[in-house]
Amino acid sequence: MAIRILVGVKRAIDYAVKVQVKTDKTGVVTEGVKHSMNPFDEIAVEEAIRLKEKKVAQEIIAVSCGPTQCQETLRTALALGADRAIHVEINGKDYETLQPLAISKLIAAVAKKESVDLVLLGKQAIDDDCNQTGQMVAGLLSWPQALFASKVDIKDKKAEVMREIDGGSETIRVKLPAVITTDLRLNQPRFANLPSIQKAKKKPMAKMSPSDLGVDIKPHQEYLSYEEPPKRQGGGRVSSVDELISKLKEKGLV
Amino acid sequence: ASTLVVAEQIDGGKLAPVTLNALTAASQLKQDIDCVIFGADKTAETTTQLQKFNNSNIKKIFVAENVAFKGLLSEAVTPVLLDLQKKNNYTHILGGSSTFTKSILPRLAALLDVQPISDITKVVDKDQFIRFVYAGNAVLKLKSNDTVKIITVRGTAFEATKEGGGSGQANVEKLDSSVKNDLSEFVERQIQQSERPELPSARIIFSGGRALKSKENFKLLYDLADLFPGQATVGASRAAVDAGYCTNDLQIGQTGKIVAPDLYVAIGISGAIQHIAGMKDSKVIVAINKDGDAPIFAIADYGLVGDLFKVIPELNEKLKKK
Structure with missing residues (x-):
């Protein structure tokens, strides 16, 4: 009774890129900027693969919502070990205003269509930093949610999950089907090797549109402006511990 | 129009400090505030602490106590919040950013077909808010067109509400908190015990x-x-x-x-x-x-x-x- 897993992968600006706000304030510069799989989603893919290696899972389906370039992200997931991919194609203006609620509806629709037992997602994307999608997918499906997982153990149609919370960690048990979101320390993602990258090119990738899934993706929010954050005046130096202490004393800090 | 603040109970019945930052953000909306507290026990203590802040327009404190709220599992808490919203039609629901509110508020939002707003750092007006994106490398001003705004509040961006000199007697109302949750169970919590502040x-x-x-x-x-x-x-x-x-x-x-x-x-x-x-x-x-x-x-x-x-x-x- 091995389970089927849907894993969400988002294409995001690479974590090492210094993000620049566009001069017209309509967004951030994305052209010519390196994009990669959202790091938390890499952890989700890795966890899915480990569950398959342990024979807990029988099939891993990767899904991504966005423009054609998302197929690269999906190919990466396939090279790592996903069995097949679903690309929900969204372009142009629709993509610019695509919000987590709409993405959650798309993922929930795919989860239902594919009758998966588990949706594995990163806890947040490092672009919009929303930390919402897993929770909303779970809500839409009326499934339980185990968020910010640092350890996952699946048996007897239940997942026991250790999750990171303020001030420590806790363990909960959720019935499958369920949504699990990954935190940083769940695992260390592997890299894809060349033979598996080659093999991934032959793995199936289905393409569909939001209307195929019966989902309305209209935005609920308008993004009015993007600004540079206020610059912090730094760069001050002290030359000794004594000087540091006297400066801190002046400010009444110590 | 009124606002609901999801107050958070932490260990030993204490009121989470971040709730006080959320109250400040809520008071900037300049409308009546109701609060709701969930807990498996000791909610009376949490309520007493919250009542000291009745200067910030708190009209009513709803209290939901039930063993099913042990660990404040999202599957137990969210249906009660959903009922409360259906009854009172709040225009804004806020919580201080924490693992608790980050877990329940987006789940609630999905059930109300609302796009939630995470980690706001500023209230511009009733519809417009500011939050950071791209690890703080960009500041986004957004306008929500949802009829109810569901918001988590970044604690460091708002001063904590101070204890008021008011009577400390916001109305307290016990919620019918009969909960059926067979989706999830709380096993245990490992909290680092420390004499040092959070x-x-x-x-x-x-x-x-x-x-x-x-x-x-x-x-x-x-x-x-x-x-x-x-x-x-x-x-x-x-x-x-x-x-x-x-x-x-x-x-x-x-x-x-x-x-x-x-x-x-x-x-x-x-x-x-x-x-x-x-x-x-x-x-x-x-x-x-x-x-x-x-x-x-x-x-x-x-x-x-x-x-x-x-x-x-x-x-x-x-x-x-x-």
């Missing part, structure tokens, strides 16, 4: 990075923190957490805790974008690092280039004498 409420944070080299060396930071009892605590960069030098709940940054203490001392931390996102709003930043070109110096008020294994013991000695 990271978000500490006045001083001594934060360590990979350059500390070992778990044992992190003790140097605890020694410093203990010179300021009740005021100072220890934090860490992701690199230090990943290296196993300290527990993950100490992590400060984009994906860890966001802090803004009066004094942040970054020790052996190079200053990756993701770390800076979590501490750049600190009032005074001190950086101690061997590498004079480390990016952390660009945002530090006082940078000291030196070997931390010499500097920290000296700092400790001299602060002790002071």
Whole structure:
């Protein structure tokens, strides 16, 4: 009774890129900027693969919502070990205003269509930093949610999950089907090797549109402006511990 | 029009400090406020603490107590919130950003077909809010067109509401909290017990990075923190957490805790974008690092280039004498 897993992968600006706000304030510069799989989603893919290696899972389906370039992200997931991919194609203006609620509806629709037992997602994307999608997918499906997982153990149609919370960690048990979101320390993602990258090119990738899934993706929010954050005046130096202490004393800090 | 603030109970029936930051954000909406408290027990104590803040327009406190709320599982809490919203039609539902509110509020939002707003740093008006994206590298102003705004509030961006001189008697109403939850169960919680303040409420944070080299060396930071009892605590960069030098709940940054203490001392931390996102709003930043070109110096008020294994013991000695 091995389970089927849907894993969400988002294409995001690479974590090492210094993000620049566009001069017209309509967004951030994305052209010519390196994009990669959202790091938390890499952890989700890795966890899915480990569950398959342990024979807990029988099939891993990767899904991504966005423009054609998302197929690269999906190919990466396939090279790592996903069995097949679903690309929900969204372009142009629709993509610019695509919000987590709409993405959650798309993922929930795919989860239902594919009758998966588990949706594995990163806890947040490092672009919009929303930390919402897993929770909303779970809500839409009326499934339980185990968020910010640092350890996952699946048996007897239940997942026991250790999750990171303020001030420590806790363990909960959720019935499958369920949504699990990954935190940083769940695992260390592997890299894809060349033979598996080659093999991934032959793995199936289905393409569909939001209307195929019966989902309305209209935005609920308008993004009015993007600004540079206020610059912090730094760069001050002290030359000794004594000087540091006297400066801190002046400010009444110590 | 009125606002619902989801107040948070933490260990021993205490009111979570971040609830007070959320109350400040809520009061900026200038409309009546109801609060709701969930707990498996001791909700009366939490309610008493919350009542001290009745100067911030709190009209009513709803209390839901049931053993099913042990661990504040989302599957138990969300249906009760949904009922409350259906009954009272709030225009805004707010909670202070925490693992609790981050878990339940988006789930609630999905059930109401609402796009939630995470971690706001400013209330512009009833529809417009400011939040950071891209690890704090861009400031987004957005307008929500949902009939109810569901919001988490970044604690460091709003002062905590102060105790008022009011009567302390907002109406308390017990909610029918008969809960059926067979989807999830709470097993256990491992909370790091500490005499030191929680990271978000500490006045001083001594934060360590990979350059500390070992778990044992992190003790140097605890020694410093203990010179300021009740005021100072220890934090860490992701690199230090990943290296196993300290527990993950100490992590400060984009994906860890966001802090803004009066004094942040970054020790052996190079200053990756993701770390800076979590501490750049600190009032005074001190950086101690061997590498004079480390990016952390660009945002530090006082940078000291030196070997931390010499500097920290000296700092400790001299602060002790002071």
